[in-house]
Amino acid sequence: MPVVNGRVLFNSIPEGFPVPGESTVYDASQTIDLENVPLNGGFLIKTLELSIDPYMRSRMRSAEIKSYTPPFTLGEPLNGYGIGVVIRSENPEVKAGDHVYGMLEHVNYVIRKDLASSGLQVIKDNHGLPWSTFIGVLGMPGKTAFMAWKEYSQAKKGETVFVSTGAGPVGSLVIQLAKLDGLKVIGSAGSEEKVQFMKEIGADVAFNYKTTNTKEVLAKEGPIDIFWDNVGGETLEAALEAANVNARFIECGMISGYNNPAAAAVRNLFHVVAKSISMHGFIVSRLHAKYDDEFYKTLPPLVASGKIKHREDVWNGLESVGDVMLAVQKGTNKAKAVVHVADE
Amino acid sequence: MPVVNGRVLFNSIPEGFPVPGESTVYDASQTIDLENVPLNGGFLIKTLELSIDPYMRSRMRSAEIKSYTPPFTLGEPLNGYGIGVVIRSENPEVKAGDHVYGMLEHVNYVIRKDLASSGLQVIKDNHGLPWSTFIGVLGMPGKTAFMAWKEYSQAKKGETVFVSTGAGPVGSLVIQLAKLDGLKVIGSAGSEEKVQFMKEIGADVAFNYKTTNTKEVLAKEGPIDIFWDNVGGETLEAALEAANVNARFIECGMISGYNNPAAAAVRNLFHVVAKSISMHGFIVSRLHAKYDDEFYKTLPPLVASGKIKHREDVWNGLESVGDVMLAVQKGTNKAKAVVHVADE
Numbered sequence: 068m069p070v071v072n073g074r075v076l077f078n079s080i081p082e083g084f085p086v087p088g089e090s091t092v093y094d095a096s097q098t099i100d101l102e103n104v105p106l107n108g109g110f111l112i113k114t115l116e117l118s119i120d121p122y123m124r125s126r127m128r129s130a131e132i133k134s135y136t137p138p139f140t141l142g143e144p145l146n147g148y149g150i151g152v153v154i155r156s157e158n159p160e161v162k163a164g165d166h167v168y169g170m171l172e173h174v175n176y177v178i179r180k181d182l183a184s185s186g187l188q189v190i191k192d193n194h195g196l197p198w199s200t201f202i203g204v205l206g207m208p209g210k211t212a213f214m215a216w217k218e219y220s221q222a223k224k225g226e227t228v229f230v231s232t233g234a235g236p237v238g239s240l241v242i243q244l245a246k247l248d249g250l251k252v253i254g255s256a257g258s259e260e261k262v263q264f265m266k267e268i269g270a271d272v273a274f275n276y277k278t279t280n281t282k283e284v285l286a287k288e289g290p291i292d293i294f295w296d297n298v299g300g301e302t303l304e305a306a307l308e309a310a311n312v313n314a315r316f317i318e319c320g321m322i323s324g325y326n327n328p329a330a331a332a333v334r335n336l337f338h339v340v341a342k343s344i345s346m347h348g349f350i351v352s353r354l355h356a357k358y359d360d361e362f363y364k365t366l367p368p369l370v371a372s373g374k375i376k377h378r379e380d381v382w383n384g385l386e387s388v389g390d391v392m393l394a395v396q397k398g399t400n401k402a403k404a405v406v407h408v409a410d411e
Numbered sequence: 412m413p414v415v416n417g418r419v420l421f422n423s424i425p426e427g428f429p430v431p432g433e434s435t436v437y438d439a440s441q442t443i444d445l446e447n448v449p450l451n452g453g454f455l456i457k458t459l460e461l462s463i464d465p466y467m468r469s470r471m472r473s474a475e476i477k478s479y480t481p482p483f484t485l486g487e488p489l490n491g492y493g494i495g496v497v498i499r500s501e502n503p504e505v506k507a508g509d510h511v512y513g514m515l516e517h518v519n520y521v522i523r524k525d526l527a528s529s530g531l532q533v534i535k536d537n538h539g540l541p542w543s544t545f546i547g548v549l550g551m552p553g554k555t556a557f558m559a560w561k562e563y564s565q566a567k568k569g570e571t572v573f574v575s576t577g578a579g580p581v582g583s584l585v586i587q588l589a590k591l592d593g594l595k596v597i598g599s600a601g602s603e604e605k606v607q608f609m610k611e612i613g614a615d616v617a618f619n620y621k622t623t624n625t626k627e628v629l630a631k632e633g634p635i636d637i638f639w640d641n642v643g644g645e646t647l648e649a650a651l652e653a654a655n656v657n658a659r660f661i662e663c664g665m666i667s668g669y670n671n672p673a674a675a676a677v678r679n680l681f682h683v684v685a686k687s688i689s690m691h692g693f694i695v696s697r698l699h700a701k702y703d704d705e706f707y708k709t710l711p712p713l714v715a716s717g718k719i720k721h722r723e724d725v726w727n728g729l730e731s732v733g734d735v736m737l738a739v740q741k742g743t744n745k746a747k748a749v750v751h752v753a754d755e
Contacts, residue, residue, distance in 0.1 A: 125685070134685050299680060313697075321681045332676045336643060337665045339692035341469070341478050346690040348683035353657075 069098035075173035075388040077139035081127055084396050087389030090127060091145060099176050101154065109180040110156035114171055115411060118148040118202035119391040119404040121297075121322050145173040145388065148207045150190075150198045152411055165189050168201055173388055175408065190363075194371035198411075203403040204370055204377035205363075207351065208236035211319060213362050214354040216244050219317045219347040224249035226292035229285060229309070231302050233270060234261030236377070236403035237319060241295045242270050243375050253288050255281060255302070257398050264402075268376050276302070285309035299323045300331055307338040316346040322396075378402030413442035419517035419732040421483035425471055428740050431733030434471060435489060443520050445498065453524040454500035458515055459755060462492040462546035463735040463748040465641075465666050489517040489732065492551045494534075494542045496755055509533050512545055517732055519752065534707075538715035542755075547747040548714055548721035549707075551695060552580035555663060557706050558698040560588050563661045563691040568593035570636035573629060573653070575646050577614060578605030580721070580747035581663060585639045586614050587719050597632050599625060599646070601742050608746075612720050620646070629653035643667045644675050651682040660690040666740075722746030 074094045081090040104111065126139045139145055149171035153161050160182050161167065169187035171177065179185040190201055203209065216222070228245045232238045233254025245252045246269040254270040256262060257277050265273035272288045274281075282305045285291060290311035296303055299321025306316065323331060338344060369375040380402040382391050387406055394400040418438045425434040448455065470483045483489055493515035497505050504526050505511065513531035515521065523529040534545055547553065566572070572589045576582040577598025589596045590613040598614035600606060601621050609617035616632045618625075626649045629635060633653035640647055643665025650660065667675060682688060713719040724746040726735050731750055738744040 303680070318680075318683045320684055331681065332678045333680055334676045336647070336662075336677055336680075337675065339662045339690055340664055341694075342692060343694050343697060344690075344692045346683055346688075348686060348688045350685075350687050353687060 068102070069100045071095050071175070072097045072099040073175045073385045074144045075385050077127065077141055077143060077145055079141070080129060085124065085127055085389070085392050087393055091389040091392060093386045093388070101176065104178065106155060106157045106178060107180075108157050109178050110153050110158050110161050112151035112167060112171070112177050112179060113154050113411075114149055114151045114173075114175055114177070114408045115166075116150040116199045116202050117171065117173060117385075117388070117406040117408055118206060118208075119388065119395050119406060120147065120207065121320055121395055123147055123392065124396055146170050147173065148202050149408075150201055150206075151177075161189060166192070166198065166201075168206065173385060175385065194367050196367065196371055199379055199381065199405045199407065200370065200377070202405060203236050203379055204240060204375065205366055208403060209240055209366060209377075210355070210358075210362055211351040212237045212240035212244060213366060214351055214358040215317050215319060215347075215349050216241060217358055217361075218354055219315055219345075219349070220245075220248075220293050221315055222248045222250055222293060225251075227251040227253065227289060227311075228293040228295065229253045229255070229289070229291045229306055230270075230295040231255050231276075231306075232257075232297040232322070232398075233265045233273065234258075234402075235297065238295065238297060239264070239268055239377065240375065243268050245293075246270075250293070251288075253284065253291070255284075260401070264378065281305040282308060290314075293317065295319060297322060300333065303333050304335050307333070307335050307344070310338060310342050310344055312342050314342060314344045316344055318346055318348040379405050381405045381407050383407050412446070413444045415439050415519070416441045416443040417519045417729045418488045419729050421471065421485055421487060421489055423485070424473060429468065429471055429733070429736050431737055435733040435736060437730045437732070445520065448522065450499060450501045450522055451524075452501045453522050454497050454502050454505050456495035456511060456515065456521050456523060457498050457755075458493055458495045458517075458519055458521070458752045459510075460494040460543045460546050461515065461517060461729075461732070461750040461752055462550055462552075463732065463739050463750060464491065464551065465664055465739055467491055467736065468740055490514050491517065492546050493752075494545050494550075495521075505533060510536070510542065510545075512550065517729060519729065538711050540711065540715060543723055543725065543749045543751065544714065544721070546749060547580050547723055548584060548719065549710060552747060553584055553710060553721075554699070554702075554706055555695040556581045556584035556588060557710060558695055558702040559661050559663065559691075559693050560585060561702055561705075562698055563659055563689075563693070564589075564592075564637050565659055566592045566594055566637060569595070571595040571597065571633060571655075572637040572639065573597045573599070573633070573635045573650055574614075574639040575599050575620075575650075576601075576641040576666070576742075577609045577617065578602075578746075579641065582639065582641060583608070583612055583721065584719065587612050589637075590614075594637070595632075597628065597635070599628075604745070608722065625649040626652060634658075637661065639663060641666060644677065647677050648679050651677070651679050651688070654682060654686050654688055656686050658686060658688045660688055662690055662692040666742075723749050725749045725751050727751050 078092045153165045167187040234256040253272040254265040255276045289309035294306040297320040300323035422436045497509045511531040578600040597616040598609040599620045634655035638650040641664040644667035
């Protein structure tokens with residue numbers, strides 16, 4: 068008995084912000100027969116949760132432009148980090164009822180051949196956490212914060228860190244990791260509600276960059292030894308100006324320029340030379356091999372016990388993906404953006 | 412019998428390029444009695460050679476602006492790396508005839524208390540090299556190239572490095588160290604004569620950035636794994652565009668912006684994130700403790716045997732300092748700029 072296999076298709080390349088219903092469209096024209104569809108030795112996954120993240124904007128580009136992640140293909144479904152449950156399997160690696168984490172198409176159902184070639188891993192929930200947790204604080208954003216902090220921060224007790232987008236899924240974990248390491252934490256975000264959240268999770272100084280001047284805050288509360296950069300542009304300029312000698316800049320993202328290239332210019336890079344600053348760009352997937360075990364050992368119990376706090380902003384159904392993509396680019400989401408696609 | 416103790420004074424803060432006779436002035440109003448001047452337990456140095464380097468422009472600033480090197484003081488002599496010979500000493504650390512290397516005032520004669528507090532070190536010439544060598548390929552520029560290459564390049568045989576200002580005292584040594592490590596070397600400089608020199612010292616690709624488009628050369632000869640940046644601005648943008656994944660950028664200087672802040676903007680820093688690039692600003696003095704012994708062991712024999720080539724552009728007398736400062740900023744010097752102050 069076929070059911071609808073809904074899909075979110077990449078429909079056109081946006082100029083600035085992605086436009087729901089235009090850049091991406093929801094399509095319900097395909098069906099799938101869950102009991103009888105041939106698996107050819109693979110397994111059938113039902114999508115449960117999908118993660119919508121800022122970096123996805125960079126994939127909405129012309130296929131000719133090279134970057135670290137492949138572009139989305141026009142007319143094909145989007146894909147991104149997600150959690151699914153296996154509902155049928157002909158592959159001994161996984162069995163029905165297993166949960167898989169990794170890159171999933173934005174569709175209701177998908178067939179995969181094996182774990183390795185599809186970049187999926189089986190994950191177990193040993194602490195009674197909701198599955199959405201495993202695409203947020205225990206998924207890519209959490210890994211991004213945890214692994215890059217371990218690899219690049221060289222954090223020393225008593226140092227000062229400035230975390231941009233400190234209320235977001237990555238930044239909020241960075242704030243908490245920095246506090247665990249004994250640092251003074253300055254966090255910035257774009258609303259009073261986000262400022263409140265940064266204070267709740269331990270930021271010593273939290274401010275709204277839309278109403279408070281970043282340079283002035285850093286001049287008063289700095290110098291900074293570590294900058295967690297999710298923004299680039301003017302915020303990066305302010306951090307360069309306020310940086311201490313030997314500061315470490317962890318370059319996680321530069322969202323200021325994603326939808327407005329003119330905002331990306333940085334005019335005071337000479338501080339990199341003058342202050343012996345190290346800037347580390349990174350892609351978290353390249354740090355997985357080194358830190359994945361430590362991550363899954365360390366973080367789930369901290370989250371389950373409430374020692375590490377996190378928040379989710381949950382939308383329902385594949386139909387919402389376009390709106391969520393836009394919200395994440397504009398920063399109007401209230402917390403880690405999750406699309407709850409289906410119950411188990 | 413007093414003699415003139417000539418001095419080069421910092422006279423006014425330049426807006427753009429330093430102006431000889433205005434930004435700096437030569438002053439012959441002071442005298443010194445070499446036999447009888449009281450040493451108070453210290454020692455008297457006669458200045459032999461002074462090094463004029465690009466970074467000195469950044470010291471010609473208002474005392475209120477903080478940076479990694481102290482500003483010059485208006486009305487006081489400039490200072491910089493130099494070689495002197497001790498002509499009298501009351502300090503058992505040094506004796507008459509010893510040669511000292513370190514920061515020396517731009518004066519004919521100066522009295523210092525001890526080595527440590529004045530940041531000087533006694534150097535020996537075991538290979539019959541001219542003393543000027545010890546402020547060039549065996550001085551700060553040589554240490555800059557050698558130590559930062561060791562510390563940051565992570566050079567692997569078969570990789571490609573792009574060296575900006577590759578005919579200069581730092582860049583030309585970087586080119587030769589990279590060839591010794593088995594890399595493909597692309598070098599840029601600002602004249603045909605400099606291009607010729609880069610070829611002589613082994614650059615695989617050498618071009619004149621004034622007549623050849625840097626982006627085009629790098630698109631053809633890259634991608635680059637290492638960028639030795641002495642320039643910043645557009646050159647840095649071109650290197651970011653041509654960088655390989657995991658590229659290392661060694662940020663030695665950003666001369667494009669020293670005299671023209673508008674030229675310093677970099678608009679495509681997102682590549683740092685997208686390509687996992689590491690950028691390392693550094694100040695060579697912070698690497699001395701780790702590499703000084705290795706440097707003085709390794710490099711002098713290579714220079715003496717001609718395996719490492721270097722060039723000097725020698726001016727005579729303290730009176731020439733202003734002209735040399737300008738030449739170094741404009742890049743019209745032909746090689747490592749040296750002011751020969753006096754014979755021994």
